[in-house]
Amino acid sequence: MQKAITDKERILQKVGYIHHLSQSEMNQVRPNAVRTLSTPPDGIKCEKCGNTGYIEGVHPEGYEIMEPCPLCYERRKIARRLRHSGVSPQDYDRYTLASFDGGRSEMSARMKALAEKYLHEHVTNGHGFGVFGSSGMGKTHICIAICQSLTRKYDEPHYYFSYRAEMPELIKSMRSFTAEYGKQIEKWKTCKNLYIDDLFKFSGKVQNGRLVNIDQDDLKVMFDIINARYLNHATTFFSSEYTVGDISKVDGAIGSRIFEMVEPYGLKVEGENERLKGA
Numbered sequence: 001m002q003k004a005i006t007d008k009e010r011i012l013q014k015v016g017y018i019h020h021l022s023q024s025e026m027n028q029v030r031p032n033a034v035r036t037l038s039t040p041p042d043g044i045k046c047e048k049c050g051n052t053g054y055i056e057g058v059h060p061e062g063y064e065i066m067e068p069c070p071l072c073y074e075r076r077k078i079a080r081r082l083r084h085s086g087v088s089p090q091d092y093d094r095y096t097l098a099s100f101d102g103g104r105s106e107m108s109a110r111m112k113a114l115a116e117k118y119l120h121e122h123v124t125n126g127h128g129f130g131v132f133g134s135s136g137m138g139k140t141h142i143c144i145a146i147c148q149s150l151t152r153k154y155d156e157p158h159y160y161f162s163y164r165a166e167m168p169e170l171i172k173s174m175r176s177f178t179a180e181y182g183k184q185i186e187k188w189k190t191c192k193n194l195y196i197d198d199l200f201k202f203s204g205k206v207q208n209g210r211l212v213n214i215d216q217d218d219l220k221v222m223f224d225i226i227n228a229r230y231l232n233h234a235t236t237f238f239s240s241e242y243t244v245g246d247i248s249k250v251d252g253a254i255g256s257r258i259f260e261m262v263e264p265y266g267l268k269v270e271g272e273n274e275r276l277k278g279a
């Protein structure tokens with residue numbers, strides 16, 4: 001029952017209710033109104049607005065309105081975006097640009113420098129960023145660090161697409177030829193700043209260290225998403241153990257689009273697995 005309304009709807013209901021009260025009624029209910037939101041769902045406490053994110057203001061035409069709280073509204077918006085991105089709070093804590101050590105190897109220095117350059121030059125609906133190559137090099141780490149900086153610094157939302165977690169369901173509905181498939185991939189086609197992590201994981205066939213084939217169903221679903229994003233200039237981030245060159249040899253249509261989407265912020269990484277260091 002409680003789950004049926006979102007935090008935002010709950011706050012708007014409250015705001016609407018408060019809006020219709022007279023000043024004396026307001027003085028009576030205010031202590032309760034504040035108390036009922038005394039545990040803010042996003043953990044951000046603010047005395048100015050009683051943790052609602054809104055304060056009373058006056059419209060130029062003289063009537064009372066609720067306005068975003070100048071002390072906390074922006075922070076609440078960022079917290080909401082991070083909560084809905086698909087990345088866990090623990091991973092946001094772990095994978096930051098500050099915690100990415102550029103001194104571990106020449107490769108890590110290049111990754112960090114390119115990430116910083118990207119963040120400096122990022123434009124809305126502009127090019128994305130991609131890291132391709134060996135396991136354990138910090139590809140996921142650096143991409144999540146970029147994504148959270150986009151939200152914290154540029155005020156843009158981002159979304160996380162875990163290839164392994166999302167694909168089985170999408171492939172199943174694509175094979176069933178129902179309208180469900182279109183609905184399911186709509187978000188991935190259109191959302192701002194999508195990070196596709198582990199592209200083609202477990203769907204590629206490798207022979208003599210070379211990618212020689214990718215499962216047809218995986219190619220079909222990925223083409224639908226990537227082509228739509230390519231045409232819409234929807235910023236996309238990629239990480240994959242396969243290089244863009246390898247992917248292009250198997251499927252030129254997808255490979256060339258990925259290349260264009262991340263250029264000039266694409267990087268091929270090679271080196272020792274950071275997970276195994278010291279093991």
Ligand SMILES: Nc1ncnc2c1ncn2[C@@H]1O[C@H](COP(=O)(O)OP(=O)(O)OP(=O)(O)O)[C@@H](O)[C@H]1O
Pocket residue numbers: 094099100101102104108133134135136137138139140141142198239240241274275
């Ligand atoms: N330069 C670095 N500084 C700090 N931590 C690093 C660095 N490189 C890797 N790590 C850490 O090593 C672990 C593996 O990194 P990550 O998961 O990002 O690798 P990956 O390239 O995505 O690997 P895979 O291809 O297997 O997904 C993580 O805990 C990450 O934080």
Ligand SMILES: [Mg+2]
Pocket residue numbers: 139140141197198239
């Ligand atoms: Mg990874």
Ligand SMILES: [Zn+2]
Pocket residue numbers: 046047048049050051052053054069070071072073
């Ligand atoms: Zn506030």
